[in-house]
Amino acid sequence: MRGLDIRERPSPNHGDRGEPPNLRPINTLVLHYTGMQSAEAALDRLCDPEAKVSSHYLVEEDGAVWRLVPEARRAFHAGVSCWLGESDLNWVSIGIEIVNPGHEWGYRKFPEPQMTAVEALCRDIVGRHRIPSYRVVGHSDIAPDRKADPGELFDWPRLARAGVGLWPEPDPGLRRRRGRGVGIVERARGLSDLARLGYEVVPGNEGPPLAAFQRRFRPERWDGRLDGETSGRLAEVAQLYDASTAALEAARRDRFRNYRRVN
Numbered sequence: 001m002r003g004l005d006i007r008e009r010p011s012p013n014h015g016d017r018g019e020p021p022n023l024r025p026i027n028t029l030v031l032h033y034t035g036m037q038s039a040e041a042a043l044d045r046l047c048d049p050e051a052k053v054s055s056h057y058l059v060e061e062d063g064a065v066w067r068l069v070p071e072a073r074r075a076f077h078a079g080v081s082c083w084l085g086e087s088d089l090n091w092v093s094i095g096i097e098i099v100n101p102g103h104e105w106g107y108r109k110f111p112e113p114q115m116t117a118v119e120a121l122c123r124d125i126v127g128r129h130r131i132p133s134y135r136v137v138g139h140s141d142i143a144p145d146r147k148a149d150p151g152e153l154f155d156w157p158r159l160a161r162a163g164v165g166l167w168p169e170p171d172p173g174l175r176r177r178r179g180r181g182v183g184i185v186e187r188a189r190g191l192s193d194l195a196r197l198g199y200e201v202v203p204g205n206e207g208p209p210l211a212a213f214q215r216r217f218r219p220e221r222w223d224g225r226l227d228g229e230t231s232g233r234l235a236e237v238a239q240l241y242d243a244s245t246a247a248l249e250a251a252r253r254d255r256f257r258n259y260r261r262v263n
């Protein structure tokens with residue numbers, strides 16, 4: 001990997017990715033925070049055979065990167081999870097643990113050297129595996145009932161500027177709609193956008209996926225309420241999502257056309 005000094009700390013906690021025809025391609029990148037008091041404690045746990053958890057990489061606050069599990073193997077980082085209708089995302093994903101004490105031990109900003117390393121690592125992974133921007137997710141996106149990581153302090157806009165993940169710049173007028181109620185029709189449209197983006201939306205339990213969306217795309221308040229600002233933000237992200245899927249589809253058609261031309 002160019003520009004990245006990766007240290008090896010092999011974890012025993014991994015399995016195969018399945019055999020053909022059940023082999024599912026790597027198509028998702030999942031970002032986590034460690035949520036432990038120190039990097040060393042997190043590394044110990046991720047390598048402890050009793051704990052049965054792991055990730056492919058861990059990035060320390062000073063930017064040091066550890067490889068725990070080879071990408072060709074299935075690391076145990078996502079647990080019960082769902083995104084875009086696909087469940088058990090360990091089978092199709094690469095997981096990065098980013099050192100941070102998390103909400104339990106004193107959640108804090110992710111320092112610059114750490115973000116520089118995270119950005120370089122993510123760019124490399126999405127480039128090699130052609131992971132589309134709408135399949136770069138936080139753990140809380142794919143398990144909103146259980147997880148809050150990497151959380152509202154994580155710099156998603158920066159990653160998006162580097163070509164990793166979705167981040168539409170918010171319309172400046174949007175903030176005025178915060179806290180304002182929405183009608184039945186707007187609420188239905190917002191929840192449908194939420195599901196289309198990939199979140200698992202269970203009727204009667206819309207709060208957790210809404211809060212996960214807010215942590216990521218409207219990080220000033222994550223109350224799980226579909227207010228006017230959240231509804232507007234959902235529409236902005238859904239628009240970018242549609243543009244990304246359409247661009248991908250057009251590229252696929254081009255490749256197919258070129259293939260037919262040369263064959």
Ligand SMILES: [Zn+2]
Nearest residue numbers: 032033139149
């Ligand atoms: Zn996590």
